[in-house]
Amino acid sequence: MPAVDPPYAFLAELTHRCPLACPYCSNPLDLARAASELGTADWGRIMREAAELGAMQVHLSGGEPLARRDLETILVDAHRAGLYTNLITAAVSLSEARLDRLAGAGLDHVQISLQDADAPAADWVAGMQGAHARKLRAAAAVRARGLALTLNVVVHRHNLDRIEEVIELALDAGAGRLEIAHAQYHGWALANRAALLPRPDQVRRAMAVVAAQTARLRGRMAIDHVLPDHMAVRPKACMGGWGRRFFVVTPDGRAMPCHAAATIPDMVFPSLRDTSLREAWGRSEAFQRFRGTDWMPDPCRSCERREIDWGGCRCQALAMAGAAAATDPACALSPAHGRMAAAVAAAGNEDFRPRRF
Amino acid sequence: MLTAEARPRLAPGVRIQRDEARDAWLVQAPERLVYPDEVAMSVLALCNGERTVHAVIEDAAREYGETPDTVGDDVRALLSELEQYGVLVDAGR
Ligand code: SF4
Numbered sequence A: 001m002p003a004v005d006p007p008y009a010f011l012a013e014l015t016h017r018c019p020l021a022c023p024y025c026s027n028p029l030d031l032a033r034a035a036s037e038l039g040t041a042d043w044g045r046i047m048r049e050a051a052e053l054g055a056m057q058v059h060l061s062g063g064e065p066l067a068r069r070d071l072e073t074i075l076v077d078a079h080r081a082g083l084y085t086n087l088i089t090a091a092v093s094l095s096e097a098r099l100d101r102l103a104g105a106g107l108d109h110v111q112i113s114l115q116d117a118d119a120p121a122a123d124w125v126a127g128m129q130g131a132h133a134r135k136l137r138a139a140a141a142v143r144a145r146g147l148a149l150t151l152n153v154v155v156h157r158h159n160l161d162r163i164e165e166v167i168e169l170a171l172d173a174g175a176g177r178l179e180i181a182h183a184q185y186h187g188w189a190l191a192n193r194a195a196l197l198p199r200p201d202q203v204r205r206a207m208a209v210v211a212a213q214t215a216r217l218r219g220r221m222a223i224d225h226v227l228p229d230h231m232a233v234r235p236k237a238c239m240g241g242w243g244r245r246f247f248v249v250t251p252d253g254r255a256m257p258c259h260a261a262a263t264i265p266d267m268v269f270p271s272l273r274d275t276s277l278r279e280a281w282g283r284s285e286a287f288q289r290f291r292g293t294d295w296m297p298d299p300c301r302s303c304e305r306r307e308i309d310w311g312g313c314r315c316q317a318l319a320m321a322g323a324a325a326a327t328d329p330a331c332a333l334s335p336a337h338g339r340m341a342a343a344v345a346a347a348g349n350e351d352f353r354p355r356r357f
Numbered sequence B: 001m002l003t004a005e006a007r008p009r010l011a012p013g014v015r016i017q018r019d020e021a022r023d024a025w026l027v028q029a030p031e032r033l034v035y036p037d038e039v040a041m042s043v044l045a046l047c048n049g050e051r052t053v054h055a056v057i058e059d060a061a062r063e064y065g066e067t068p069d070t071v072g073d074d075v076r077a078l079l080s081e082l083e084q085y086g087v088l089v090d091a092g093r
């Protein structure tokens, strides 16, 4: 077996608990209960093992990572291990006192999710009255401490037309970066796809707005935005390729190549309760299965882009083409590509199902 | 854009550290890893928020025994790229 390059970054899903109920949440439909969560010492060990393996950044996420009372301790362990720490939070429960403790523990960067630029619409999607106002207060507190701030907005049919307002809001909030992310249709978002998928004309208009604003704001605020898979001709290199740069640790301690990988039914993910990260990353069947190019079917196998996009997303291949080992249907060369456009055509303004335990 | 009078410094949330596993210098930025080469490292070291772009070019030229005219375009291109990555901001703004 050829030596496996070490990962660069990982997502630590500290908990699935969250006070909000976003219908596009990337957590699985079957949410892990608090009782099954890893303990403080386990997370500390994972931080050290990750840094030793070669990871440089950790994204502390969830659910809502603030729901863990030991977040400060986990953060100290990550910081001491030399990891760059990024807190990905909904921020409705982020008090000034907690923020001071987190900053003191070595936090490098905060990413706050917003649901919309319009407060009532944002609160409707989040499933909580007053959530939007609380997030903006938290964002101001982050900036007041000189911490770097990214705002993240998941865009969909119901908020995409307010993209200018979103950009203005992020600028006013003092964000150094704005991430405009199309919902990724796994988990809750897949269950709510018909209510969330934007119309092609909405996407095209938003792309033009973002391109113009990105140029205008250069040097003041960076905007990250990519064309959604449903309108793409070529797929994205999901996570930079399976088991190449990135991994996820679930609240109950399973290591996975991407946050949706658990949707692939016959996969057994190594548990970091009893497997070292080095072993999980380098040798486990789950990380090996779609690593590199040997597993690829045609048209990927003979395609010149096979080491650029690595055949795209395995979970989307499963969801849309019926097999995890198929070419990502976001690729126009995939026999199932037509289903992406069909999903767009079938979407309408129906109600979504908020995420719940 | 960083003008000649801009005073570049590391953006909030950016830090430079050693990547032991890959035996390289690494610029850690929000959601971004940038591996600078030797020239980029020496230019970054000059970006302290006090030197203007103009002064960074002069000092870089001196360091490499060149004139500002010969290195100017390269340094400006590098600074602009680092600004675009969110690594540098203008301290005067
Ligand atoms: S997407 Fe919404 S519901 Fe899911 S963890 Fe984030 S804030 Fe909570």
Ligand code: SF4
Residues within 6 Å of the ligand: A234, A235, A299, A300, A301, A303, A304, A305, A306, A307, A309, A310, A311, A312, A327, A328, A331, A332, A333, A334
């Ligand atoms: S055929 Fe496969 S490798 Fe080629 S562009 Fe499409 S997804 Fe990528």
